[in-house]
Amino acid sequence: MAMSLPGETGQLPFGDPLVADYLVVGAGAAGLATALCLGKYGSVVLVSKGPPWVSASSRAQGGIACPLPEELDEHAEDTRRAGGALVDEGVLRTYLSRVPDAFAFLEELGVPFERAPNGSLVRVREGGYAHARVARTADHIGRSLTVALTRTLARAPAVRSLTYARLLRILVHEGSAVGALFARRGIPFVVLARTTFLATGGFAGLFARSTHAAHALGEGTFLAWEAGAVLRDLEFVQFHPTxxxxxxxxxxxxxxxxxxxxxxxxxxxxxxxxxxxxxxxxxxxxxxxxxxxxxxxxxxxxxxxxxxxxxxxxxxxxxxxxxxxxxxxxxxxxxxxxxAAHYAIGGIFASTEGRTTLPRLYALGEAASTGFHGANRLASNSLLEIFVQSLLACEDATRAEAPPPGAETIRRARKVLARVPRGLPDVPKSALLRRVRELLWRRAGIVRDGAELRAARDELLRLRRKLAARVSPEAVPFLPDAAVVGTAALFVRSALAREESRGVHARRDFPRTDERPRHTLLFPPARPETWGWGTADGFPSPEEGDLLRVDAKGTPNGFPSPSAFPR
Ligand SMILES: Cc1cc2nc3c(=O)[nH]c(=O)nc-3n(C[C@H](O)[C@H](O)[C@H](O)COP(=O)(O)OP(=O)(O)OC[C@H]3O[C@@H](n4cnc5c(N)ncnc54)[C@H](O)[C@@H]3O)c2cc1C
The missing domain is CATH 3.90.700.10 (Succinate dehydrogenase/fumarate reductase flavoprotein, catalytic domain)
Incomplete structure (x- = not known):
């Protein structure tokens, strides 16, 4: 496969699907690190709606958690204390055990960490830390990481980048993810792959006060749910105080x-x-x-x-x-x-290595909910999670290769391409986005209550119905607005269901913390056909699918624990 630079907008074979071993969606730190690693094993197509320097990752400032071997217990304790009894012990232990591997990868990339005269990393203390444990590159860790990752990727011959392309659908065939449908400037295209990695970031950009903008609207979260993945704890959104x-x-x-x-x-x-x-x-x-x-x-x-x-x-x-x-x-x-809204702790329910409940779909970075952050993320743990998880995901997915897309999958992809409306906008309508942001900030923001959340839910469902008036019914599912409203509505649905205050979720009407820590699981809607759409109006309502509150230590009957999620 031809070498290309990240950020390149190269030619696409419209009409025919592009076929690769691995599809990575999202060019933040999670997507870039994963693509880089996968590129050693096969061909990779990396698709994102913006260039790598327009992402949460590129804007990270403080640093990346870097506990030394003798500090792992203390780091675990700080993570747990922040996490409101919902930190997953297994995930915590696994991630901390791989800190040296993550930093070896970053050293190899040439990330210019600040160092003391004796060569050791300079580390600073952040909120919630008992001691200084955060490695930094002045106050622009995100820029340093993005530069190092994109430079190295530019020399990775197996990775092809396609930028300014929006995810429209995750394609599912016979119960497994087989790739995704995208659009660039209104023109649809399909990438088919053995395994699909979703690294589309969080949805904190859906609030009127946010440290994010349009890169973080959470469309990937809704589309993963719609395709068949379970979501977890969407109500936990962290607000940065300053x-x-x-x-x-x-x-x-x-x-x-x-x-x-x-x-x-x-x-x-x-x-x-x-x-x-x-x-x-x-x-x-x-x-x-x-x-x-x-x-x-x-x-x-x-x-x-x-x-x-x-x-x-x-x-x-x-x-x-x-x-x-x-x-x-x-x-x-x-x-x-x-x-300001800053970090989506909840997301697509994923195992330590990013496997989701949908076979051959991995969720990485801020898009995923692994349980590392519990109900409240310790500062600078997110970048650490990304670099450990991307290594684990790469090891896991390449250990037992999924089959390449077969002739039937390719035939269906062509059919889909012929059916998708052309010329739809690439970005949500600004008036709608403004409305959603105001709504979430005012009615589902830092301190919540049932009446406000119900009002937010009703308004979002009204907005969703109004989308149909804008375009033909079969075009609604492909509007960026539909996925944005969908994610907002799923978030509100989860917030309404958690009738307690825990971590970053504060309910005025339920100020106490339950003795039994529980997760909120959102199960996907029923899928009458395997290409991911087909409900009455062509797109599932965010009210569809079961919502379960489950004990942190248990899993619902018949539901596998994350370590048994399929590859
Ligand atoms: C200002 C700021 C400072 C921060 N500082 C720190 C820090 O110091 N330490 C720390 O650990 N964490 C920090 N964080 C959090 C951390 O940066 C993020 O959690 C992390 O970078 C997320 O990385 P990601 O790769 O998962 O997502 P992102 O970096 O957000 O990347 C998401 C990618 O997905 C693409 N995408 C999204 N939707 C679509 C779609 N529909 N179709 C196609 N592509 C799509 C985007 O274009 C982007 O390329 C900070 C966050 C912010 C905003």
């Missing part, structure tokens, strides 16, 4: 490492806002800080970040310095901050 309070999305992040270096959250009068709220003060876990700032905001008390105690701000935090400079803020005065 985004710069300015108008446009994505709101720039003022990394937690600033508070690790002495910055303080204060009110208009300069009074520390977090004193007496939590024993860790300014370094309390994110959910506690975000909720305090939100509640204080409702009482009319605004939050500011006082950066003056940070030594050498410009040298130590160049990204933050530039953000403030560009936005016209003087770091010598406290800058206004707001909590």
């Amino acid at each position: 985004a710069l309070a300015r108008g446009r999305l994505p709101l720039p992040l003022l990394t937690e490492a600033l508070r690790g270096s002495g910055a303080r959250i204060v009110d208009e009068a300069g009074v520390p806002l977090l004193e007496g709220i939590h024993p860790l003060g300014d370094l309390a876990p994110r959910d506690a800080v975000a909720r305090t700032l939100y509640e204080e905001g409702l009482r009319g008390r605004s939050a500011f970040l006082d950066l003056r105690p940070v030594a050498n701000l410009r040298q130590s935090f160049p990204t933050v310095w530039h953000i403030l400079h560009r936005a016209g803020f003087d770091p010598e005065r406290p800058v206004p901050v707001t909590p």
Whole structure:
């Protein structure tokens, strides 16, 4: 297969499916790392709706968790403490045991980690950490990782990148994922593969205040569910307490490492806002800080970040310095901050190595729910998860090869291509997206209650019905708007079902935490035909499929534990 650069928009054989060994959807850190690894074993097609530098990964600031062998117990304890009794012990142990492999991979990539004169990694402390354990490259770990990954991928002859292409459908044949349908500038195309890896990120971009933008709308989550994968704990969305309070999305992040270096959250009068709220003060876990700032905001008390105690701000935090400079803020005065949706903890239910309940579909990175983060993610654990999980996924999928797409699959793919409407928009209507974002922020945001969540659900279902008025009924399932509204509605459905407060999920009407920690599972809708659509109006309603609350330690009758998910 021809070599191509990530970000390339090369020619496609429209009308005929593209066939590869592996299909990776999403070009954030999870997709890039997985494609790189798989490229050693076979041909890879890497498809994403944006280039690698427009992703959550490229914007990561603080760093990546890097516990040394003698610190694994302490790191496990910090992860558990943040995770609200829902951290999966098996996943935690497996991931921590592979930290050295993940860092060996990053060293090989040439990621320029900060080092002390003796060559050891410089590590900083972040919120929720007992000690400094986060490796960094100044305050732009995401940029460093993205540059290292894309440079290396450009030299990987087996990986072909197709950018600006939107996922429309995961294709399922005889109960297994066989590839996916995409569209670029309104023109559909199909990629068929032995195994499909979904690394489409989270859905925190669905909130009016968010550190994300259009790369994180969660379409992949809805489409995986629609194709037959179980989703888990969608209600757990982490809000970062200190985004710069300015108008446009994505709101720039003022990394937690600033508070690790002495910055303080204060009110208009300069009074520390977090004193007496939590024993860790300014370094309390994110959910506690975000909720305090939100509640204080409702009482009319605004939050500011006082950066003056940070030594050498410009040298130590160049990204933050530039953000403030560009936005016209003087770091010598406290800058206004707001909590903002930041990380989707829940997602496609996946095993340690990314297997889902749908055979031959893997879910990776923020799109997946492995149980590593429980009900609240410890800062900088997400990038660690990505680099461990992508290695495990690659090892797992290449251990026992799935069969290549057969003649019948190819014939069906051609039929699908002939049927899909052309000329549909590549992005959701901006008015609809604005409406969904306002709705989720106001009615399903940091502190929730049943009445507000029900109102959000009803409004989303109304919006969904209105889509049919915009295009012909058979075109509805292929509108980006449909998947966006679908993910938002599934998230609200999960939030409504969790009648307790735990981790990042705070219910005003259910403030207590249940003694029995439970997961929320969303089962996929019934699929009357194997190509993934075919319900009455051509697209399943987010109200379809069972919702089960299951004990964290058990699995429902007849449902396999993640370690037994099919390849
Ligand atoms: C501002 C910011 C700072 C952060 N800082 C840190 C940090 O310091 N440490 C840490 O551990 N974590 C941090 N995080 C979280 C972490 O960066 C993300 O969780 C992680 O990078 C997610 O990686 P990913 O590859 O799963 O998804 P992403 O990086 O979001 O990539 C998703 C990819 O999927 C593609 N895609 C999405 N939908 C579709 C579709 N429908 N069709 C085709 N392609 C699609 C996108 O174009 C993109 O290429 C931060 C996040 C943000 C936003």
